[in-house]
């Protein structure tokens with residue numbers, strides 16, 4: 003088995019990279035990370051001088067899970083460029099086969115050319131352009147201010163390519179409606195690769211005493227950048243959009259956003275990423291988490307018979323399609339296994355209040371029953387059920403029929419008027435409005 | 449009335465000896481694993497004698513990589529499943545879990561470990577493979593935790609391994625000694641079968657090595673020898689009447705119980721003499737076998753007992769009563785004659801004239817195990833300490849005779865399965881180092 007990658011010419015012993023962020027702030031941290039098993043690191047963004055505030059992070063805790071979402075108002079590195087360059091050189095001396103990528107953010111063409119020369123001389127294996135930071139730096143016309151203007155982005159990538167002798171990765175901001183716009187601009191500008199996502203503009207909460215958003219800085223706050231497990235679904239979707247675009251997918255993509263476990267890694271690779279970057283998980287648990295990622299990835303590859311990550315990179319992409327190509331003849335209904343049911347009745351209330359009134363309570367038993375005629379196969383009950391494998395969605399069509407909205411449109415067979423006979427929910431039974439006032443639960447009767 | 453009804457069938461026996469650490473289902477394992485904080489330099493891991501990477505295997509369970517979790521466990525401990533069930537986790541990993549500092553229930557590490565390893569065993573997952581054969585042969589005496597761990601480790605290092613075992617079954621006291629509510633025979637044996645199949649060492653059963661001729665033969669046919677012989681039969685009390693037909697050693701009693709289950713007959717009144725974990729086990733076991741009155745008699749006070757508190761509590765919860773500061777002086781057909789004791793300036797003294805007799809039908813002596821001195825003294829160069837424990841180099845587990853290595857109870861004087869597992873593995877590394885470097 004071979005986990006090594008060649009990402010746009012940047013070689014790395016494995017696809018696990020640390021994203022440009024506090025874990026890559028110094029040579030000390032990066033050497034420690036390489037020693038722990040990480041294959042590459044994108045150095046904390048180097049560039050124009052900045053000053054940071056104290057009180058920099060906020061988080062979203064969900065139930066007993068801390069940092070399900072994480073937010074920061076930190077800027078790029080505040081350490082002197084000379085120190086960083088010296089440390090890059092030292093890290094490369096100790097780890098010549100690991101990937102050290104310099105993340106950069108400056109303003110003028112001259113600055114870009116100068117700093118590129120500096121990091122190349124220091125021995126960096128690649129460059130990442132930070133067009134993502136959605137706080138502070140954008141107020142100064144950099145970061146997401148660039149990421150949100152495809153033309154400006156293309157121009158700057160062009161400047162970079164004039165000077166760069168090592169591979170260039172353009173890191174995109176997710177704070178935009180169509181991720182393919184900056185993606186295409188980066189490719190047109192000549193970038194060698196793309197990485198995404200940077201953080202999402204966010205407010206994670208308000209302090210109920212000071213009325214200021216977290217993190218509170220002397221009674222005030224600012225919007226921050228959101229990351230961590232909560233952003234993974236957004237990152238996956240943006241990755242998939244880029245990976246499906248024939249112009250953009252000529253360059254490799256490094257996936258970032260909420261990666262913490264081997265499963266996350268595999269999902270990003272299945273959607274076309276050929277390197278992954280991690281920030282929040284390393285900030286939460288330290289560099290040791292790479293052990294779980296690596297062991298899990300190897301196990302997955304062994305189980306599936308893959309020898310390199312390229313064997314399955316992008317393998318999920320053909321199965322991500324537009325809604326109009328989904329088979330309308332596919333039919334599933336919920337099924338409750340009474341032997342597994344613990345009688346919480348969450349499925350009942352979810353379906354009755356939140357879906358299609360297709361679950362009934364059973365006299366003398368806490369095990370609810372499915373009313374198949376009403377079940378539209380929405381999956382909700384199977385998602386709320388706390389018992390694994392208790393509610394399963396069972397296939398009811400025989401698999402012989404296939405009809406999509408697209409095919410129906412082409413066949414002139416779609417509903418067009420408001421009360422069209424061809425519309426979907428038309429013959430679906432719903433209770434009469436007044437039925438809502440009968441059968442109240444005992445403790446809700448007043 | 450006794451707490452437990454006398455078991456008259458295998459089913460009733462199993463009910464009386466219900467598992468203290470039952471197998472988790474996947475939902476419970478998912479929830480429990482989600483609680484683990486993935487501590488840095490985890491205290492649980494440091495408290496495990498084999499240093500299993502506990503946060504890692506728990507995270508692997510949580511992410512659905514159960515096979516990987518098993519691999520992580522076996523990487524450190526070849527008795528991973530047995531340890532999951534029989535380790536005194538409350539004083540090891542779980543006792544060290546940081547949740548204790550918050551007064552929150554610690555992570556159930558033992559049961560999670562059982563969940564992962566048992567899944568691998570049941571599905572016969574390949575978690576280890578023999579190393580490239582290096583042409584060298586090692587003999588192992590004793591198929592207990594120490595011997596088997598050494599065997600597994602040596603196989604991964606490419607050695608040919610033959611294990612000589614006196615008894616008919618492997619795993620030593622795991623199957624012959626540990627209380628049945630911790631692990632049942634099937635579980636104890638299946639792990640061994642699973643690992644032997646993957647690693648391919650040979651075990652010769654009913655093959656005690658006792659004579660100097662046998663030892664000579666082994667010495668001439670193998671490049672190194674590992675001694676994993678454990679301890680011997682129950683030590684003697686040195687009082688009149690202890691050879692009577694109403695007296696049995698705890699180790700022998702438990703072995704009988706483990707092999708014959710409900711078919712052994714326990715009379716109604718039992719006295720167990722001793723204050724260690726084995727005494728607690730024997731008392732609990734007698735009570736669970738339906739004895740009406742089980743008395744734990746110990747010559748010192750409660751605080752002086754060597755047993756873990758949870759083992760004592762377990763005995764009490766099975767209906768056992770205790771008798772402290774009572775030292776046995778004679779065993780008769782009626783029962784045990786004791787004399788009262790007291791502690792004076794840290795020394796235990798008998799109280800003159802305080803003798804009394806506790807009537808009973810069976811006396812179980814839980815007074816420690818004798819050491820294997822007679823066998824060991826036949827091996828030239830192997831040194832024993834004052835209590836007949838084998839003296840080894842604590843890094844390589846090499847004995848005074850360079851060809852012999854040793855580990856487990858025979859070296860530590862009687863500890864836990866997990867210590868045997870660790871020492872056997874370390875000794876295997878010691879053997880490898882010695883055969884490769886001569887040091």
Ligand SMILES: Cc1cc2nc3c(=O)[nH]c(=O)nc-3n(C[C@H](O)[C@H](O)[C@H](O)COP(=O)(O)OP(=O)(O)OC[C@H]3O[C@@H](n4cnc5c(N)ncnc54)[C@H](O)[C@@H]3O)c2cc1C
Nearest residue numbers: 590592593594614620621656657678856857863864865868
């Ligand atoms: C009653 C009792 C309860 C226990 N409960 C627990 C518990 O709950 N949890 C726990 O972790 N530990 C427990 N232990 C301790 C644990 O069982 C031992 O520490 C562990 O088994 C030691 O492993 P070992 O390989 O050194 O020795 P053993 O397990 O004693 O194995 C030695 C093996 O060598 C064989 N042997 C001996 N001499 C020869 C010879 N001359 N030739 C060939 N073979 C020979 C024996 O037959 C045996 O199979 C208990 C011990 C006892 C006595």
Ligand SMILES: Cc1cc2nc3c(=O)[nH]c(=O)nc-3n(C[C@H](O)[C@H](O)[C@H](O)COP(=O)(O)O)c2cc1C
Nearest residue numbers: 021022023047074132200229230259260280281282
């Ligand atoms: C505190 C903090 C500082 C960051 N600084 C930078 C930075 O300097 N340059 C950059 O390109 N991205 C920066 N990021 C964004 C991360 O590199 C990454 O894109 C983002 O956190 C999403 O990944 P995650 O979900 O694994 O954290 C920062 C993120 C955090 C939390």
Ligand code: SF4
Nearest residue numbers: 024056057058059285
């Ligand atoms: S994590 Fe470290 S730097 Fe940050 S507030 Fe705590 S002690 Fe200070």
Ligand code: SF4
Nearest residue numbers: 343344346347349387
């Ligand atoms: S949600 Fe699941 S466990 Fe709860 S009542 Fe419904 S089927 Fe039973």
Ligand code: SF4
Nearest residue numbers: 484485487492545546
């Ligand atoms: S000490 Fe407890 S919480 Fe921390 S890693 Fe170990 S089991 Fe998990």
